[in-house]
Amino acid sequence: MQVDIRTVRNPQELTDAFQIRRNVFIDEQGVSEADEHDAFDDSAKHLVGYLNGKPFAAARLRFIEDYAKLERICVERAHRGHRYGQQMIDHMENVIKHAGYSKAKLNAQTHAEGFYESLGYQTVSEEFMDAGIPHVTMIKDL
Numbered sequence: 001m002q003v004d005i006r007t008v009r010n011p012q013e014l015t016d017a018f019q020i021r022r023n024v025f026i027d028e029q030g031v032s033e034a035d036e037h038d039a040f041d042d043s044a045k046h047l048v049g050y051l052n053g054k055p056f057a058a059a060r061l062r063f064i065e066d067y068a069k070l071e072r073i074c075v076e077r078a079h080r081g082h083r084y085g086q087q088m089i090d091h092m093e094n095v096i097k098h099a100g101y102s103k104a105k106l107n108a109q110t111h112a113e114g115f116y117e118s119l120g121y122q123t124v125s126e127e128f129m130d131a132g133i134p135h136v137t138m139i140k141d142l
Contacts, residue, residue: 003049003050003051003056003057003084003087003088004049004050004051005047005048005049005050005057005087005088005091006047006048006049006050007045007046007047007095008045008046008047008048013046013048014046014048016048016050016055016058017046017047017048017055017058017059017060018037018058019055020048020055020056020057020058020074020076021036021058021072021074022036023076024058024074024075024076024077025072025074025131028077029133030132031131031132031133032131035130035131036072036131040060040062040071041060043062044060044061044062044071045060045061045062045063045095046058046059046060046061047059047060047061047088047091047092047095049075049084049087049088051079051084056075056076056078056079056084057074057075057076057079057084057085057088058072058073058074059071059072059073059074059088059092060072061092061095061096063099063101066101066103067101067103067104067105067139068092068095068096068099068101068103068104068105069104069105069106070089070092070104070105070106071106071107073085073088073089073092073106075088085115086119089116089119092104093140093142096142097142101142102141102142103139103140103141103142104121104139104140104141104142105137105138105139105140106121106137106138107130107135107136107137107138108121108135108136108137108138109133109134109135110127110134110135110136113136113138116138117138119140120140121138121139121140122138122139122140123136123137123138124136124137124138124139125137
């Protein structure tokens with residue numbers, strides 16, 4: 001099923017994106033509120049995914065120097081395994097290309113490393129901890 005992925009344009013969509021992030025990162029994964037919401041939220045481009053009009057996925061995107069950084073990518077547990085995450089990444093990559101960038105970077109939780117590899121991302125770091133969760137840095141030329 002195709003989802004409606006939007007770049008946040010109004011306060012309700014931002015509220016929806018933040019609620020999905022809260023559900024996944026804070027409530028499900030135990031990340032602290034201080035680690036989940038940071039100063040970059042004010043300047044980042046936020047995205048939210050809707051299924052049948054209800055929010056269920058979110059992410060944010062920042063443009064840094066010569067690359068775009070994909071961050072806070074999440075899909076609520078009940079909707080995982082249906083390739084919605086891939087649709088979110090595809091949408092983010094289109095936004096990146098439209099903005100004139102050709103390199104994408106992300107810090108993936110290690111359990112999701114294989115998912116990002118299947119989308120063409122390559123691991124370029126050793127494992128490191130972020131918010132108490134093991135991560136690796138991955139990049140992709142678009």
